[in-house]
Amino acid sequence: MGVKIMIRTLKTMFRSKITATTLALVILSAVNLTPVSAKVEIEFEKQDWSFNGIFGTYDRGALQRGFQVYKEVCAACHSLNLASYRNLSQAGGPEFSEEQVKAIAAEAEVRDGPNDDGEMFDRPGRPSDKFVSPYPNDEAARAANGGALPPDLSLIIKARRDGANYLYSLMTGYGEEPPAGVEVRDGMNYNPFFTGAQIAMPAPLSEEAVEYSDGTKPTVENMSRDVVTFLAWASEPHMEARKTMGFKVLLYLIILAGLLYATTRKLWSRVKH
Numbered sequence: 348m349g350v351k352i353m354i355r356t357l358k359t360m361f362r363s364k365i366t367a368t369t370l371a372l373v374i375l376s377a378v379n380l381t382p383v384s385a386k387v388e389i390e391f392e393k394q395d396w397s398f399n400g401i402f403g404t405y406d407r408g409a410l411q412r413g414f415q416v417y418k419e420v421c422a423a424c425h426s427l428n429l430a431s432y433r434n435l436s437q438a439g440g441p442e443f444s445e446e447q448v449k450a451i452a453a454e455a456e457v458r459d460g461p462n463d464d465g466e467m468f469d470r471p472g473r474p475s476d477k478f479v480s481p482y483p484n485d486e487a488a489r490a491a492n493g494g495a496l497p498p499d500l501s502l503i504i505k506a507r508r509d510g511a512n513y514l515y516s517l518m519t520g521y522g523e524e525p526p527a528g529v530e531v532r533d534g535m536n537y538n539p540f541f542t543g544a545q546i547a548m549p550a551p552l553s554e555e556a557v558e559y560s561d562g563t564k565p566t567v568e569n570m571s572r573d574v575v576t577f578l579a580w581a582s583e584p585h586m587e588a589r590k591t592m593g594f595k596v597l598l599y600l601i602i603l604a605g606l607l608y609a610t611t612r613k614l615w616s617r618v619k620h
């Protein structure tokens with residue numbers, strides 16, 4: 348008896364389209380919801396980067412301003428070990444003039460030597476020098492930052508998921524009150540975009556932290572966008588050359604395919620079939 352009633356109810360349910368759709372939705376959402384508990388990935392603030400896409404290039408102005416932000420703010424704690432001063436004048440980068448690069452390098456103090464007396468000495472930087480690190484070693488860096496190590500920024504954009512948007516979100520993500528129940532430890536700062544939502548780096552940027560010479564307003568958002576562009580270039584300095592080459596290769600292949608097609612048609616046109 349009970350089975351008969353169940354079958355009848357199911358039949359009526361499926362006859363009505365609405366019920367069937369609802370049922371399907373319920374089943375689908377149940378299937379969908381199961382794995383969510385495993386890991387929730389936080390959404391970053393998406394920006395419209397000039398260097399995205401197959402024709403994307405770095406915004407020259409943003410690169411130059413971003414270098415200024417790195418030099419005046421981030422370089423106090425973060426090294427950029429893979430870059431040399433001369434890279435700043437190369438094509439596809441900030442493209443400072445060679446004179447400007449000489450002046451930028453000369454501001455740095457480079458440890459060199461030994462001299463004839465066997466002593467190490469400091470001298471002004473040259474364009475061929477690598478960017479000078481703020482600390483002589485990791486231990487000194489940790490000691491100065493409450494035990495936390497400020498990572499080298501050369502490849503940071505590549506080393507993080509959705510690097511550019513992540514770094515932008517991290518830079519602009521300070522200042523919020525932590526949600527109830529979240530306790531921020533001593534010496535840490537609340538930032539929802541960092542793993543664990545607390546980071547040892549204090550908010551590095553504040554309004555007008557640098558003075559731009561091209562009229563761009565030094566808001567936290569603008570400075571963040573600029574320094575991200577600069578670090579994106581640092582992590583892939585040959586991106587523009589790579590994209591131009593890729594485009595040329597595609598064009599070559601398209602023309603070659605056209606020529607082969609025409610040749611094949613011509614050759615076979617004399618064969619009767």
Ligand code: HEC
Nearest residue numbers: 420421423424492495496497498503546547548551552574
């Ligand atoms: C006062 C020193 C200081 C300054 C200035 C500073 N940082 Fe940091 N930064 C740190 C420390 C310390 C950490 C390590 C944080 C941790 O592990 O909790 C860090 C971590 C980072 C990270 C790594 C985040 C991750 O996902 O691991 C990035 C990226 C970063 N900083 C970018 C910047 C940029 C860009 C600037 C300049 C706008 C800057 N920092 C300025 C001290 C600094």
